[in-house]
Amino acid sequence: GAVVSQHPSRVICKSGTSVKIECRSLDFQATTMFWYRQFPKQSLMLMATSNEGSKATYEQGVEKDKFLINHASLTLSTLTVTSAHPEDSSFYICSATARTGKSGYTFGSGTRLTVV
């Protein structure tokens, strides 16, 4: 089945630094990847939609310059949280689809970001 690998699973960084999270589709080509943020005991909030080779489409209220998304290949998308602050601490999850119309998204295992 479709597998999406997300790294790192946990990261702690200091305020003001940047953190990069990787999302890889291991056994299929992901034409579209999605990045979500999830606060404790809440639902998934879509941050942006990432299409290979083009600029990401950000949801309203999500700062493009703070959450940089790069979908450089059909198997890799990265989310970089720039100049991180404690309020950026959250669980970030990616998902990917091959747009075959036969199945839904496959989610990564998530990244717990803690900014101290």
Add this chain to the structure above:
Amino acid sequence: GENVEQHPSTLSVQEGDSAVIKCTYSDSASNYFPWYKQELGKGPQLIIDIRSNVGEKKDQRIAVTLNKTAKHFSLHITETQPEDSAVYFCAASKTSGTYKYIFGTGTRLKVLA
């Protein structure tokens, strides 16, 4: 805008009993409805899905029903087991366009042994 309501937010059942989670969507153009199970600290896992041309789908102890007229769909888990305890999310999507999912707010299911 597009919206998916999910109820209940928490659900406790005794082991062996059935659990039902209900969702209502607002966009009548939605035609794909997946259900995800999320365990603590992990990403969501697809457990079952249904398309709008089908009214019911079953996979062992899990079933999903869809009422397009009422824009309701439900997850049914029979013979619940402690390992079913998790947070369950419904979602609605259109298979055309951006494939963006609209997620429900989640249901925390506890199966009591």
